[in-house]
Amino acid sequence: MSPRLRALLRGRQRRAATAVVVALLLAGCAAPPHRPETAPAGDVRTGRLALAVQDQPGQSFSAAFELRGRPEAGELTLLNPLGGTVAVLRWQPGEAVLSAQGREPQRFPSVDAMVEQATGSALPLGALFDWLAGIATPVPGWEADLTALHDGRLRAQRKSPPPQADLRVVLDR
Structure with a gap:
């Protein structure tokens, strides 16, 4: 040779x-996503979500997600592209806890405060459960478009208060 x-x-x-x-x-x-044994009962929704906040590109993000439970008690896990857990948001009556990778868990007085801290924008998490079930629950300042839900797609836009936000969800089949 x-x-x-x-x-x-x-x-x-x-x-x-x-x-x-x-x-x-x-x-x-x-690493596979964390699935605690104490996960709340209810449907499990998985897919990808993207949130774009107008005039605040640093607060825009996209992630894979797992949504479990119901508006009163549930868990939202955000995953990176490799399937690793980035953050877990858990709530039940009187308690909301955000566990982000590499940080101590943070407690919040409400689900809304926790979601805003985690995503950088106020999101109607309670209504999201209804929207994903095909129920057009009205939320002040938000417009939800459920017309493509049969294809696993949801879009909701916040018109007020500023800044405007655009939430897009694509469900896994």
Whole structure:
């Protein structure tokens, strides 16, 4: 075998070994989402959501999600693209707790305050359960478009108070 061919094969072997190591490292980062044994009863909705806040691009985000429970007691888990948990929002009567990756859990006086802290914008979490069930619950300042819900898509826009916000949800099938 010529020295040039040997060098070419060694280069390919190194690249293949590097690719395997990178794949293993990424697989290690892709921990399955946390599913506590005390998850609230109710339907589980999964998919992706995106929130765009007008004039505040730093507060806009998108994430995979798992929504469990009901408006009174539930859990919203936000996941990164690799499936790792970024934040878990849990609530029940009298208690709302935000557990974000790498931080101590934070307690809030209400679900609304917790959601605003986690997402950077006020969102009608209680109405979101209805909207995902196909119920056009009115929320002051918000317009929900449920016409594509049969395709697993929901869009809700906050017109007031400012800043305007655009929430898009795509459900998994």
